[in-house]
Amino acid sequence: MKVLLTGGAGFIGWPTAGALSRAGAEVNVFDRALDPRDDITALDRVCAAMQGCHVVVHLAAKVGLGVDLDDMDDYVRTNDLGTAIVLRCAATAGVSRLVYASSMVVYGEGQYECRRDGPIAPPPRTPEDLSAGRFDPRCPTCGDDLVPGLVPESAPLDPRNTYAATKVHGEQLADSWARETNASVAALRFHNVYGRGLPVDTPYAGVAALFRSRLMHGEAPRVYEDGQQRRSFVHVDDVAEAVVAATMADLPLGGCTATNIGTAEIHTVGRMAELMSAAMGGPPPITTGQYRLGDVRHITADSSKAARVLGWSPRIRLEDGIADLVHADAWT
Numbered sequence: 001m002k003v004l005l006t007g008g009a010g011f012i013g014w015p016t017a018g019a020l021s022r023a024g025a026e027v028n029v030f031d032r033a034l035d036p037r038d039d040i041t042a043l044d045r046v047c048a049a050m051q052g053c054h055v056v057v058h059l060a061a062k063v064g065l066g067v068d069l070d071d072m073d074d075y076v077r078t079n080d081l082g083t084a085i086v087l088r089c090a091a092t093a094g095v096s097r098l099v100y101a102s103s104m105v106v107y108g109e110g111q112y113e114c115r116r117d118g119p120i121a122p123p124p125r126t127p128e129d130l131s132a133g134r135f136d137p138r139c140p141t142c143g144d145d146l147v148p149g150l151v152p153e154s155a156p157l158d159p160r161n162t163y164a165a166t167k168v169h170g171e172q173l174a175d176s177w178a179r180e181t182n183a184s185v186a187a188l189r190f191h192n193v194y195g196r197g198l199p200v201d202t203p204y205a206g207v208a209a210l211f212r213s214r215l216m217h218g219e220a221p222r223v224y225e226d227g228q229q230r231r232s233f234v235h236v237d238d239v240a241e242a243v244v245a246a247t248m249a250d251l252p253l254g255g256c257t258a259t260n261i262g263t264a265e266i267h268t269v270g271r272m273a274e275l276m277s278a279a280m281g282g283p284p285p286i287t288t289g290q291y292r293l294g295d296v297r298h299i300t301a302d303s304s305k306a307a308r309v310l311g312w313s314p315r316i317r318l319e320d321g322i323a324d325l326v327h328a329d330a331w332t
Contacts, residue, residue, distance in 0.1 A: 108158030227270025232262030262301025
């Protein structure tokens with residue numbers, strides 16, 4: 001099996017390239033970090049790189065939240081146009097399987113229910129509540145705090161920033177391509193990915209990278225809100241294995257199959273900070289009460305579909321993954 005791997009030199013791409021090779025694939029890495037000409041919007045180069053490939057794993061993207069509207073056109077150009085070019089070339093090359101890097105951000109907030117009123121789609125949190133330290137979303141009907149649950153793939157899509165909107169559109173473009181070519185798409189909705197190589201100097205740094213950076217300087221990790229934000233932290237090596245599984249799984253033709261890639265272990269952001277402080281022998285975390293309007297409060301994955309459809313389940317527990325993360329030489 002010959003695979004074109006876009007973004008193959010990145011944080012998720014590098015371990016994915018290794019995992020694909022170990023699985024017996026011939027991997028062609030396309031990444032402008034290796035060759036500046038390898039821009040995902042360069043039609044001729046993408047099509048040339050795809051010749052002879054059976055599968056495309058499309059990880060290349062501009063990442064981060066996209067909260068600054070000055071970046072909106074760049075996100076759309078890189079992510080939407082880049083994905084469209086990959087799909088156009090895939091149609092010409094006769095590719096039969098696309099694995100698309102989607103994200104948990106397509107959901108917006110996570111799954112919630114009200115003890116009185118049942119399942120509820122939470123409205124955005126208000127500055128007044130956040131300033132008062134009331135961080136959990138409230139029921140729009142009765143005003144009670146909502147109870148978080150696991151997000152299934154059937155949850156409504158509610159992108160709340162530019163990056164999220166491009167990921168939703170990428171899934172839609174891939175679905176259209178699959179229907180027109182009778183091919184199959186696995187859209188992997190990655191949850192909070194961490195591990196060695198996670199960049200500290202990009203918008204995708206994430207809490208693990210930010211905590212580690214402070215601890216390396218002898219400073220306490222700073223945890224926003226009350227530290228009780230719930231997340232599915234999934235190790236990058238497990239994510240790489242999920243991609244490999246998606247290249248070989250028996251998926252229906254003519255459409256896009258979305259799967260959450262997260263863990264059954266639910267941890268808080270505060271717990272992540274505590275584990276990292278302990279592993280690095282640093283000061284305990286400081287819970288600041290600060291907030292960023294538009295941050296997601298709770299989002300945790302129901303990843304049971306990935307086990308059923310892809311035959312994939314995560315192996316690395318958070319405690320073990322943090323030991324790998326804090327001692328990795330790949331950090332800068």
